Amino acid sequence: MASVGGDNARGAELLRATQAEVAEGIDALFDQLLAVPADPRGPLYEAMRYAAIAGGKRLRPLLVRAAGDLFHVDRALTLRVGAAVEAMHVYSLIHDDLPCMDDDDMRRGKPTTHKAFGEATAVLAGDSxxxxxxxWLCDPATSADPFVRAELCCELAxxxxxxxxxxxxxxxxxxxxSDFDLPTVTRLQQLKTGALIAFSVEAGAILARIPAEGRRPLRGYARDIGLAFQIADDIMDVEGDEALAGKALHKDEAAGKATFVTLMGLDRARDQATLLVEQAIAHLGGFGDEAALLRAIARYVVERDR
Amino acid sequence: MASVGGDNARGAELLRATQAEVAEGIDALFDQLLAVPADPRGPLYEAMRYAAIAGGKRLRPLLVRAAGDLFHVDRALTLRVGAAVEAMHVYSLIHDDLPCMDDDDMRRGKPTTHKAFGEATAVLAGDSxxxxxxxWLCDPATSADPFVRAELCCELAxxxxxxxxxxxxxxxxxxxxSDFDLPTVTRLQQLKTGALIAFSVEAGAILARIPAEGRRPLRGYARDIGLAFQIADDIMDVEGDEALAGKALHKDEAAGKATFVTLMGLDRARDQATLLVEQAIAHLGGFGDEAALLRAIARYVVERDR
Structure with missing residues (x-):
């Protein structure tokens, strides 16, 4: 147990260092790829930069990097794919926050994009x-191999x-x-957040040309951490601190929405999240030390806001 | 001149027949690709079908088909790429019609998607x-060649x-x-409608693996018909019949927006459109009878609503 505790501590340190490095790399890449043009499209780029730069935990780019590390993929390439998947994530946040959708005023501790730039610009910033x-994915700079580029685009789509x-x-x-039951809420979350998390993990393997069969353990890992992540999110919606979270909480409760917490209760939800993390780590049994970062991420997704 | 008139008449007949065939093919493909699932996502698919099926002139799929015909590309493949580009076009119409954007109530003779399904579903139908x-583009069914799939995705993006x-x-x-001048309005339209029209034409050549240099005449053709199309649209906004157009007109005037008509006047705008059509056809000088459909489309874009 001392050794496991030591492994966990080393994993947490590795996670902290890599997360800082990836976050910095993503910001630098966004800064370069979203340079503001000197024409009437300026506000569109300003809105994209506002939403994309210096925000969030960069979980998805971190997963691309961690999965790519398993197969020794060039880190400049996993960073580039990370920027693409993060752009997709940020677009979804911008649109989800719109008044006609979840109608949120705050995100990542600052006004949402439509509050800062107006609705029309926010819709177009998301679309862009x-x-x-x-x-970015299908550019030859992502991979010299057109098969890899096409596969990445297909899976992301x-x-x-x-x-x-x-x-x-x-x-x-x-x-x-509607009154959704547990299987329906599970399916909802697998689509809403699970699919992009799964893409992030698989992308690292696609960059290394690992065929679909060889990616099976990674898909299992991704499915489990995706659900654990969402259960933790539902718990945070009930127990969290709005100032720490940087966004409005207790929204599901107010909307009378079925969540993992309303369906399972807090205690069972917490147990289930822990179980999923253990299961996710078990999927990585075929890997050695090179999967330390993926293991640390699995632990982190349920602990991130405590 | 009798022979040119005869060519034009044959071209118009070819256009009518091909347009009907392509429109039918696109509807059948959308019907198959947008089958409604038996789960809570039903309304999302209904909204996509409402906006995408049995609507519009299918100009973009027609251009993919016409350009593909130049190089004897399998018509099932140009139809598939046509469905992808039409999906992209329909998404842009749904978002452009939103209350926060152009705020339009009617499109293609029926209520806009957000009027029929609500704003949230409309945003998501566009995103989807x-x-x-x-x-659809990067699926192996579009091309067995991953280079072609990656190139199509890149150009469409x-x-x-x-x-x-x-x-x-x-x-x-x-x-x-703002008070835009003619070069700025030209640039605006090259981005807003020109880019997707240019993609449609180039896609036919990409499917045939024609390298970028070899696509230059097609790019010239596409640039010219794109502008001619938009000038005709601006003329229609002033002179057109709302019932025939199936949407609200005279909107640019009401908004005090600079258009080709306000900047050039009706007569010069008409002359310019005619000149662009002639120029577009001149770009096809290296092709023979196999370009008859592209020539007929060039004439059609300025005459479509008379």
Whole structure:
């Protein structure tokens, strides 16, 4: 147990260092890729920069990096793919915050994009980041191998579309007026947040040309941490501190929405999250020390806001 | 001259027949690709079908088909790429019609998507079609060659993003409060409608693996018909019949927006459109009869609503 505790402490230190490095790299890349043009599109780029730079925990780019490290993928490439997946994530946050959707005023501790730039610019900033994610992925700078570029685009499109993130958000809107059971809420979250998390993990393996069969343990890992992440989010919505979270909480409760917490209760939800983290780590049994970062991330997703 | 008139008549007949065939093919493909799932995402798919099926002139799929015909590309493949580009076009119409954008109630003779399904579902239907366009393009069913799939995704992403359609829409919003000159309005339209029209034409050549240099005449053709199309649109906004157009007209005038018509006057705008059509056809000088459809489309873009 002392050795496991020591491993955990080393993992947490590795996570802290890598997260800082990835966050810095993503900001630098966004700064370069989103340079503001000297024409009437200026506010569009300013809005994208406002939403994308210096925000969030960069969990998805961190997962691309951690999965790429398993196969010794060039870190400049995992960072580039990380920027694409983060652009996709930021676009979804901008659109989800709109008045016609979740109607949120605060995000990451500052006014949401439509509050700062107006609704029209926010819609277009989201649309632009959505397209840019694909533009960056399929650029030869991401991979000299066109098969890798096409595969990345295809998987990202699936994760973002109606069978992924957008479909999950649609179910989430329906949740306010329906009584969803546990399997339906699980499915909702697998689409809404799970699909993009799974893409992030698989992308590292795609960059290394690992075929679909070889990615199975990573898919299992991603599925489990995706659900654990969402359960932790639901717990935070009930127990969290708004100042720390940087956004409005207790929204599910107010909307009368079924969540993992309302369906399972706080204690069982906490146990379930812990179990999922253990299960996620068990999927990595075939890997050695090179998976230390993925293991640390799994522990982190349920502890991130305590 | 009798022979040119005869060519034009044959071209118009070819156009009518091909347009009907392509429109039917696109509807059948959308019907299949947008099958409604038996889960809470149902309304999302209904909204996509409402906006995408049985609507519009299918100019962009027609251009993919016409350009593909130059190089004997399998028509099932040009139809598939046509569905992707039309999905991208329909998504842009849904978002442009939103209350925070152009705030339009009617489109293609029926209530706009947000009027029929609510704003949240409309935003998500647009987002979903945006992602699906990439998913369909980079599927192996589009081309067995991953280079072709990656190239198509890359070009479509550029045409849709902030240096294309989304950037053009941003400029269009700025046009309401700025005094744009003719070069700026030209640039605006090249981004807003020109980029996707250019993609449609180039896609036919990409499917045939024609390298970028070899696509130069097609790019010239596309640039000219794109502008001619928009000048015709501005003329229609002044002179058109709302019932025939299926949407609100005289909106630019009401918004005090600079257009080709306000900047050039009706007569010069008409002359310019005719000149652009002739120029577009001149770009096709290196092709024979196989370009008859592209020539007929060039004539059609300035005559479509008379």
């Amino acid at each position: 980041l959505h397209a840019l994610a694909f533009e 699936r994760a973002a579309g109606p069978a992924g993130m957008a479909g999950g958000q649609m179910m989430d809107l329906a949740a306010e007026t | 079609l945006h992602a699906l366009a990439f998913e 550029r045409a849709a993003g902030p240096a294309g359609m989304a950037g053009g829409q941003m400029m269009d919003l700025a046009a309401e409060t």
